[in-house]
Amino acid sequence: MDEALEVGDKLDTGADKVQERLQKRHQARIEDVERRKEAKESQSVAEEKGEYFYSAFNKERAAVEELLSGCSGADRATMTHRLEEATDRIGQLQKFLNDSVLFLTQYDLRQAQAALQKLQSTLAEMREDALPKKKFAFKVRTKAADKASVTPAPNPDADTPAAAGGTKRDGATASEQYGFSNMSDVLVTRTAEEIQKQDVLLTHLTNCKVRLLGSPSTLHLKHIDSCEILCGPVSSSVFIDHCRNSTLAFPCQQLRTHHTTDTQVYLHVTSRAIIEDCRGVSFAPFSWSYPSLEEDFSVSGLDKNRNNWNQVDDFNWLAAGTPSPNWMVIPEADRKTNWDTEN
Incomplete structure (x- = not known):
């Protein structure tokens, strides 16, 4: 049983x-x-x-x-x-x-x-x-005239071309283009009064330091070599083409970078950064500061709380799940912090 x-x-x-x-x-x-x-x-x-x-x-x-x-x-x-x-x-x-x-x-x-x-x-x-716009011609400026905005760097005796800027058109309120080109070994500073709400174009600069204090509508950087370019909040897009061995810093809505090598970008971007035909590009959060930065952020309309600085789309690298070898994040220990106190 x-x-x-x-x-x-x-x-x-x-x-x-x-x-x-x-x-x-x-x-x-x-x-x-x-x-x-x-x-x-x-x-x-x-x-x-x-x-x-x-x-x-x-x-x-x-x-x-x-x-x-x-x-x-x-x-x-x-x-x-x-x-x-x-x-x-x-x-x-x-x-x-x-x-x-x-x-x-x-x-x-x-x-x-x-x-x-x-x-x-x-x-x-x-x-x-x-x-x-009215035609502007480059000319040789005196050292006295240059002191306010263009300070010669290692080569004080070099001739410095004047910056080309726009004036208001009759009744027009659309963005205008302002910029300068063909400079080397100079420090250039522009104020909000000069660049606010304008399309800024910088081309063919070598070994220059540029400070753009204000909120331009767009920023175009072309043929930049061994430069340090810092800019206030850009209300729409930044376009970079043929840049090498440089350090850049800016907030913007969108970033598109082409044909750029060995360049550091300190970025605040509210959409996503895009690179194409680039190598050796590295990114870190935007860290430059100047007295009117908060005001310029307000003017630009950018969201300070939304920063996709490390969300980068490489159009030459579409392998899902595999990081692109063409860009990297700058290690915290190697990031630049003292922008205007270093030589």
Whole structure:
């Protein structure tokens, strides 16, 4: 009798274990189905967001293109108004793209960026052709005239070209272009009164130190060699092309960097940084400071609490899950902190 009971207990225990295994297997299948369902729903949502983005983006892009084409043959007042409106709408289109980067693929993001850059280039060309600024000629300045803004560095006897700046156009409130080029071995400082809300272009600078105190609309750096360039908050984009062996620092909404090598970028960016055809580029959080920085942040409209300085998209490195070898984060111990006290 006891043996029969013992056998019965064993059978019950075995049956319980089999039932437990079946229940676990069933639960695992349910969970797997739920995971697949969630993944499918997530993919569907991303695809719907992507479809909505491209529909809205292309519709607005076409509207801006039509607005620009309407400038042909228009009188000066109408043309000025249209170019101002196009500037505002391109800015909104840029913000729309920045807010959508999380669900766009790298390829789709690159295509949208290229389309937007083409719009910006067309706008700049039309503004230059239709509303030309006064012509400025470079000339040799006296040392007394240079002291306020251009201080010779290692070579005090070198001739220093004057900076080229814009003046207000008749009734125009759109951003204007201001800048300087073909300089070497100089310290250049510009105040908010000179660069505020302007498109700033710096080209062909070698071994220079540049301080831009203010909030420009955009910043373009081209053919920069062995320079240190520090800038206040840029309300929209910073474009870098052919820069080498330099140190840069600025806050901005968007950063696009091309053909740049061995350069450090101290960055505050509210979207994501983009590099292409670059190597040896390194990043750290923006750390430069000057007395009116807080005021300039307010003028720029940038969010001080949103900084994606280490979120970098390399368009030459699309291997998912593998870090790009073309950029790195600057170790904390190696980051520059005393900007204006070092030689």
